[in-house]
Amino acid sequence: MSPVAAHWKLTLGLTGLAGVLGLELLVRYLRRRRPLREVLFFPVPMTCLEPLLSPGQKCSCRLSHTDSALTRLLFRLLGAQRSLDLCLFTFSCPVLARAVLSLHQRGVRVRVVTDSDYMAASGSQMGDLRSAGIPVRHSQSSGYMHHKFAVIDKAILITGSLNWTIQATQTNRENILITDESVFVKAFLKEFEKLWNEYDPATYDFFPEKESK
C-alpha cells in the first residue's frame, strides 16, 4: 500500500471510530431517563377517581372525569411496585387511603409513620390501615411529627405542604413536589428510617420524663 493510501485509511478509520462513538453517545443521550420533576398545586374541585382506583371499569357518574392535581398524586402512588413509605402528620382523605390499601393488597410493602395526637383525630384513616395489616408507628415525644412526605419504591419522593385530608385537597392552597432527584430521595429515606426506628413500639417509653431511680 502506498503511503498516501495508508494515510487515507488511517484518517478514514479515525473518522469512522469518532462517528461510531458519537452515534453511541447520541443514542445514550436520546435514551436517557428523563428526570422526574413535577409540581402539583391544590385545591382542586372534586372529580371522579374511580377510573384510577378501579381500572378497567367504566364510570358514568355525574362528577367531572378530568385530570387534576389529585389524580396526578393518585397516579404516582398507584405506580408503586415494591414499597411505599409514608410519613404523614395527618391522614384522613378516604380516597388516598383507598389507594394505599390497594397497594398493600397487591403486595407492596407499606409502612406508615404519623403523629400521635393527630392519628386519633376525627376521620383519621390510621385505624383502617392498621386493621388491614399495615404497620403504623407514631411519634413518642413532644412536638408534632409534622412531615408530609411519601417515598415510592425508594426512588420517588412526594413532599410538600399538603396534609392528606379532604380539606387540604379541596379547600386549602397547598403544594406537592414529586421528584426522583437522588439527593432529595436519599435524604428523606434516611429521615424515614430514622423515625421508623425511633418510633419502634418495642422501645416505647411511656414515661420519658421520669428518670430511673
Place this chain on the structure above:
Amino acid sequence: MSPVAAHWKLTLGLTGLAGVLGLELLVRYLRRRRPLREVLFFPVPMTCLEPLLSPGQKCSCRLSHTDSALTRLLFRLLGAQRSLDLCLFTFSCPVLARAVLSLHQRGVRVRVVTDSDYMAASGSQMGDLRSAGIPVRHSQSSGYMHHKFAVIDKAILITGSLNWTIQATQTNRENILITDESVFVKAFLKEFEKLWNEYDPATYDFFPEKESK
C-alpha cells in the same frame, strides 16, 4: 508539499482541533455551576445566630455556636440580593423575621403572602413586617393559605413542611428542601404571582358569598 506531508498536516490539524474542542468542553464541565440541592431537617436545638445576623460582631454568649438546619436556612435567606417572595401559612419566629427585616432594610424587594386567620395569631410577625414597610397580602377566601415556601432572587426555592415558628424549628419533626431546579422554581414563582394578584387588597370583596342584586 508532498501528498504524504499534506495528509499528515490534515491529520494533525484535525487532531489539534478536536483537542482544543475537547479542552474547551472539559473547562466548561469543570466550571459548570453545581446544582443546589439541600435538605434540612428539624427540630434543632437553640443556637446563637448573632454571627449570621450581625456579621463582623463577635459573640461570647453561652449558647452553642455550631451550624444547624436553622443557620443553613438563615444563611440562604440572607444571601438574597434582589428579591424575596414569601408565601407562609404562619410566621412567628422572631429570628427569621429579623433576617427578613434586614433584607428589606438593605433594599431587597420583599413581598409576603399569608393566611388571613393565622396572620393575627399570637406572636405573628406580620404586624412588624408591615410596620417596616413590607407589603403583606392575605388570603381572602375560605380554606387555609397553607403554603410554606420562599423564593430568593427568583432563582432559589425553599419549601417544605416547616411553618416559620419557634415550635416548628425547635420541637417538631419538619423538613425543608432548597433547590435552584428551574422546573420547581418557575412553578412556585407562578403560584406566588397568582396569589399575589388574587389577594390584591384593591380587589378585596368583604362579602364574597353575597351576590349582587
